[in-house]
Amino acid sequence: MISLRAYLDDWASAQGDRAALAATLNALAEGAAELAGLIAEGPLAGDLGEVVGDSRDGDGQKLLDRRADALFLERLRAAPVRAALSEEQAEPVALQPGAPLVVALDPLDGSNNIAINAPLGTIFSVLPAGEEGADPAAAFLTQGERQLAAGFVLFGPHTVLVLTVREGVQTFVLDRARGEFHLTQRDIRIPEHRREYAINSSNNRFWPLPVRAYVEECVAGREGPRGADYNTRWLGALVGEAYRILLRGGIYLYPSDTRPAYRRGRLRLLYEANPIALLVEQAGGAAIDGYHRILELVPESVHQNVPLIFGSQAKVERVAHLHAAGVPQAGQRPLFAARGLFRS
DSSP: BBBBHHHHHHHHHHHHGGGGHHHHHHHHHHHHHHHHHHHHHHHHHOOOOEEEEETSSSOOEEHHHHHHHHHHHHHHHTSSSSEEEEETTSSSEEEETOOOOOEEEEEETGGGGGGOHHHHHHHEEEEEEOOTOGGGGGGTOOGGGGOEEEEEEEEEESEEEEEEEOOEEEEEEEEETTTTEEEEEOOOOOOOOOOEOOOGGGGGGGSSSHHHHHHHHHHTTTSSOOOOEEEOOOOSSSSHHHHHHHHHEEEEEEOOOSSGGTTSSSEEEEIHHHHHHHHHHHHEEEEEEEBBBGGGGGOSSTTTTEEEEEEEEHHHHHHHHHHHHHHOOTOOOOOSSSSSSSSO
């Protein structure tokens, strides 16, 4: 088996300026291995789901959120990273002056799942640091297209690291006994024809019409415009949804909606949408905010929210078409009347 370290060493040897990125990715993997051990202890490590502070998403900062944040920041201090932007910090944290890279991360995705032993994860994005002496936030306020690497870790029955260094998507599984990740899959490609969609349907009364229309097409099943039955999925953790779609296909939708706190979406552009979008595109899929490609968005602030829709290319294109074309008022939807159209 090929270890992550060996994989990155081989990759870095092909180009001299890759060593810093390889070292940073190894530091993130070491942090993930340590966090996996803590998560595996569950209640034996204390009440990791205890709310210990406020959070920007309104769910409350959990004890495990705080511990995961501290753990990754400690690992990154020893890596060639100038600054780290964490969901758990109000501003970027300065690390090594003059280092060539910055890292944006969500240390613990899905923290509402802690108490019920459901999927958790870590999401990260690595960017060039830019000019020395510049405002640390400036390096993060750039298009996701400039990411050098991105990935996520899914803490489930086994711990898996999904990684891209812009040369396709690879997966690595944690050997808990040795504390290291090993390559298990190369060059993942998202299947096109899986009949699954992931969305929190309890919010349907708040959705924009194009999203409501797309979901109605799926719900209509074989009698509807898709001519096929669809299944719904919802895990409450972005990493779990992304991993399933990378392996099986389908589509994920977390749109903006009419509630004041959700009008610009709920997920964070820099450390959730951007890294997931890069992984998805590298695997042959697509990721949009409804109207625009995620990786082309220019951030206005480090914790900016965005809608996120990603998955199989044709499915995402269908949602984009509904946004671009506009959707007639209820009861006046000729696009949906002809069975057999738009079956992606």
